[in-house]
Amino acid sequence: MSKKDLKNRKTLLYTIKKLSKLAKDFSTKKNNEKIFVCKKCGKANHLEDLKKNLFICSQCSSYFPLTGIDRFDMLLDKGYRVIDYNSKKTNPINFPNYRNKKEDEKTEAVKIARGKILGNSVLVASLINTYMLGSLGTYVGEEITKMIEEAEKKQLPIVIISLSGGARMQEGIFSLMQMAKISSALYSFGEKGGLYISLLTNPTMGGVSASFAAQGDYNIGEPGALIGFAGPRVIKETLREKIPDNFQKAENLENFGFLDMIIERKNQREIIGKILRMHRSKYGRL
Numbered sequence: 001m002s003k004k005d006l007k008n009r010k011t012l013l014y015t016i017k018k019l020s021k022l023a024k025d026f027s028t029k030k031n032n033e034k035i036f037v038c039k040k041c042g043k044a045n046h047l048e049d050l051k052k053n054l055f056i057c058s059q060c061s062s063y064f065p066l067t068g069i070d071r072f073d074m075l076l077d078k079g080y081r082v083i084d085y086n087s088k089k090t091n092p093i094n095f096p097n098y099r100n101k102k103e104d105e106k107t108e109a110v111k112i113a114r115g116k117i118l119g120n121s122v123l124v125a126s127l128i129n130t131y132m133l134g135s136l137g138t139y140v141g142e143e144i145t146k147m148i149e150e151a152e153k154k155q156l157p158i159v160i161i162s163l164s165g166g167a168r169m170q171e172g173i174f175s176l177m178q179m180a181k182i183s184s185a186l187y188s189f190g191e192k193g194g195l196y197i198s199l200l201t202n203p204t205m206g207g208v209s210a211s212f213a214a215q216g217d218y219n220i221g222e223p224g225a226l227i228g229f230a231g232p233r234v235i236k237e238t239l240r241e242k243i244p245d246n247f248q249k250a251e252n253l254e255n256f257g258f259l260d261m262i263i264e265r266k267n268q269r270e271i272i273g274k275i276l277r278m279h280r281s282k283y284g285r286l
């Protein structure tokens, strides 16, 4: 048997093994139960188990996306309120087949909550990966800007949880303008002593990583998160060079000083709560 045949056989055996394992996991599926398959190890995780485990794979400990209400439940004290500022959902360059979806009425790529973390009042924005990969469009830009303006007015600290593919190409230049709009609101907020904690989760890319996600007073990463501008595949194909395994990974970015720290999900509530408390006397006091 040639080396190539042996390699093909190995790949085939691996696929069969993986599929049979998946089938076994799926066989335990109950009616209407949602199942999420881990991209790294192939383990099928039940939604209820994932929720209990902070959306971390029970087999290989890799992180599933955690956004919106689930993120608020993990981070905030009970009794928080989900709010919005009634920003318009527009199609500024009349991009074909954009904004025709029924889901537009109910949702968009950001959710905002007003609440407390360990008793410290805070405004939190969380990008939603299930809506156009958390991309930054005019609605998202407006909502986040209005949240920062409210925080400035009421002297509250803010937390923005990024999980985004970048600027929304369906909105062209209007999408890119949101980067400047949010950055300038953050500048004014910071000038008056406002505290901004940025939590960068997997993935934080493009225009989001190049603007507000990197502007926190604290830039905190989740373990293993991919954070960068262009994706590794694009860079690899453009440069035609081998890219290191840890390229654009949170751990590597922490070594270079781009991130201040990496915090595991189970510790985020406590550590962010402590940071808020530490700054409480100067800003964010109720």
Ligand SMILES: [Zn+2]
Pocket (backbone or CB within 6 Å): 038, 039, 040, 041, 042, 043, 057, 058, 059, 060, 061, 062
């Ligand atoms: Zn896994």
